[in-house]
Amino acid sequence: MRLVETVKAMTPKAMRRVLIVEDTPSDARQSIAVVKKLGAQEVTALNNIASAMLLLQDVVEGKQPPPDLILLDLSFPKESGFEVLRFWKSNPKLKAVRVVVWTVMGETEQKLCNFFGVDQVIVKWAGPRELEEALRAYTIAPDSAAS
Numbered sequence: 001m002r003l004v005e006t007v008k009a010m011t012p013k014a015m016r017r018v019l020i021v022e023d024t025p026s027d028a029r030q031s032i033a034v035v036k037k038l039g040a041q042e043v044t045a046l047n048n049i050a051s052a053m054l055l056l057q058d059v060v061e062g063k064q065p066p067p068d069l070i071l072l073d074l075s076f077p078k079e080s081g082f083e084v085l086r087f088w089k090s091n092p093k094l095k096a097v098r099v100v101v102w103t104v105m106g107e108t109e110q111k112l113c114n115f116f117g118v119d120q121v122i123v124k125w126a127g128p129r130e131l132e133e134a135l136r137a138y139t140i141a142p143d144s145a146a147s
Helices: 003-010 025-037 049-060 082-090 107-116 128-138 142-146
Strands: 017-021 042-046 069-072 098-103 120-123
Touching (some): 017 025, 017 049, 025 069, 025 128, 042 049, 069 082, 069 128, 082 107, 098 107, 098 128, 107 120
Parallel strands (some): 017 042, 017 069, 098 120
């Protein structure tokens, strides 16, 4: 690996394409506003696990470009966000996709997320400001991207 490649590998990846998997409309609106504020250019918000799984299957099959980041809720009425985590973890073509969990679940679920290799778990009761602070690490400032 050359020095230029090493520097690029250490630079946080831009958050251009974001997949939000969230079933609560107010949380979806808040998370969309946060990622757009941080510079996301393409935001896909899905309100159920089945749709997220279909989209990620299309990514694996090369029919869709991969998101740079998945912002995932784990708690759904009849489904579990852990299904998305299992699919993400088991598909090498999704390895470069970063996953941040934004959920109301507790400590056990947070430990499971660590097992899956999730980048960060943010509790929803901390609010959208905490989400924004956490996601800021996935953005590249325009000045640093040019250098």
